[in-house]
Amino acid sequence: MAQLTCDKVTLGYDGKVVRENVSFSVKSGDYLCIIGENGSGKSTLMKTILGLKAPMSGKISYGDGLKEKEIGYLPQQTDIQKDFPASVYEIVLSGCLSKLGAKPFYTKKQKDMANYQIHRLGLDNLKKRCYRELSGGQQQRVLLARALCATKKMILLDEPVSGLDPKVTADMYELIDALNKKDGITVIMISHDIKSTLTYATHILHVGKDIFFGTKQEYLKSDFAKVFANKGGEE
Amino acid sequence: MATIFETLKLYFTYPFVRYALIVGVLIALCSSLLGVTLVLKRFSFIGDGLSHVAFGGMAIASVLKFTNDMPLTLTVTVISAILLLMSSKNAKIKGDAAIAMVSVGSLAIGYLLLNIFSPSGNLSGDVCSTLFGSTSILTLTKTEVYLCAVLSVIVVAVFVLLYNRIFAVTFDEDFSNATGINANLYNFAIAIIIAVIIVLAMNLVGSLLISALVIFPSLSAMRLFKSFKSVTVCSAVLSVLCSLLGILISIVFGTPVGSTIVAADIIAFLVCYIIGLLVGGKKI
Numbered sequence: 059m060a061q062l063t064c065d066k067v068t069l070g071y072d073g074k075v076v077r078e079n080v081s082f083s084v085k086s087g088d089y090l091c092i093i094g095e096n097g098s099g100k101s102t103l104m105k106t107i108l109g110l111k112a113p114m115s116g117k118i119s120y121g122d123g124l125k126e127k128e129i130g131y132l133p134q135q136t137d138i139q140k141d142f143p144a145s146v147y148e149i150v151l152s153g154c155l156s157k158l159g160a161k162p163f164y165t166k167k168q169k170d171m172a173n174y175q176i177h178r179l180g181l182d183n184l185k186k187r188c189y190r191e192l193s194g195g196q197q198q199r200v201l202l203a204r205a206l207c208a209t210k211k212m213i214l215l216d217e218p219v220s221g222l223d224p225k226v227t228a229d230m231y232e233l234i235d236a237l238n239k240k241d242g243i244t245v246i247m248i249s250h251d252i253k254s255t256l257t258y259a260t261h262i263l264h265v266g267k268d269i270f271f272g273t274k275q276e277y278l279k280s281d282f283a284k285v286f287a288n289k290g291g292e293e
Numbered sequence: 294m295a296t297i298f299e300t301l302k303l304y305f306t307y308p309f310v311r312y313a314l315i316v317g318v319l320i321a322l323c324s325s326l327l328g329v330t331l332v333l334k335r336f337s338f339i340g341d342g343l344s345h346v347a348f349g350g351m352a353i354a355s356v357l358k359f360t361n362d363m364p365l366t367l368t369v370t371v372i373s374a375i376l377l378l379m380s381s382k383n384a385k386i387k388g389d390a391a392i393a394m395v396s397v398g399s400l401a402i403g404y405l406l407l408n409i410f411s412p413s414g415n416l417s418g419d420v421c422s423t424l425f426g427s428t429s430i431l432t433l434t435k436t437e438v439y440l441c442a443v444l445s446v447i448v449v450a451v452f453v454l455l456y457n458r459i460f461a462v463t464f465d466e467d468f469s470n471a472t473g474i475n476a477n478l479y480n481f482a483i484a485i486i487i488a489v490i491i492v493l494a495m496n497l498v499g500s501l502l503i504s505a506l507v508i509f510p511s512l513s514a515m516r517l518f519k520s521f522k523s524v525t526v527c528s529a530v531l532s533v534l535c536s537l538l539g540i541l542i543s544i545v546f547g548t549p550v551g552s553t554i555v556a557a558d559i560i561a562f563l564v565c566y567i568i569g570l571l572v573g574g575k576k577i
Contacts, residue, residue: 108471127473145520152461188519
């Protein structure tokens, strides 16, 4: 049974249709990359998957033990965050918020969880540091740790390597790959970076005038890959 | 020096001076709490805008000859706060423009109403004291002090209970929504708290200077500290100290209370800014 199924979903906002008839499904342990040009509806699709926006038609269903609000989300950085006075620990801990229920404060269990994720992503020596003083790659790791606090099953990453230098980008991809392969966390990634996408992903969803969904091998044989390859992975 | 203490000692025998100090400290504490959130959400001017709304509300109340203008002012301000903070994301008129519009609009209407239906002879005196809070803090009645104390306790309690959620929602609204936190609910709570604080603070510094009380302590604290918790605590402490100092100075030297407090806040900011530069090196 699939963790996430999109069935003939129409994406759009303010009554305007962006993309019609989007269907795909994600199984536990999959590594799905969503690619497509700017304005193709990738971010609308992402918001719809996260339940921030209702689909205009069609159905999104969650299964295999995954609930709608249990997807760990790694958003793109916002302006607010660039000068936010907060320690790494405070930010990672805030990922546990949904587990609080009606309680006002974090319990030891949630603090342990935050510490565990900080350790898991190698952020131990940055725990007390201020978020805004970290490098771009370190900030992404912090946000990833926060996302992992919110989920055990699936993470959704929105262009996680944008603005990072090549070395840090490679590290980030390795890290995500390890989470997927070793820990069995399902990964959905929105990406511009076709080359790396094809290295790590198991499935590809190409959103555009035509929609492709299938395994990486099927994608490589399709016409979509040729068009994209000719552009050299640029958008 | 000795004479200053003598003077203070003498003044403390008057209940209205003690009331002023109590209320001043409480308001300073409350107003600093949400400062960090508002500054980071780019809502620094909401204090200004809402205080003008509160001025409009006060004008209506006095035209209608209400003996206690607090309930009406509070209602009007809370509603405006909710509308401003909630609509900011998708509204046709964006955050800053909406605030500017509401702010000058209610200031003008309030003054117009007072001018046409003025209940007292000393119109410019009334308006001046509402805008700059020149004397009203020294004329507080016991009931007002109690009301202020109760509201302050509620504000602080709500802030402490919602602290973790306010942090998460301020830092990343989308993430909070995606993990099942109802960010709008907490934005709603923030809007109500800030409206209550502003109506309270009108007594202390008047409606033109409230923004200073909300943003200066947190901006100062942000120069020095690096975690959300320490910034919040530091800005509360700074705010209380500055307003205590401001009230004492204004009593001794007969300066206007509101502007003296704000002057103290500005000096504190400059000191923190310089310390921040010396300690932190490069960053602003």
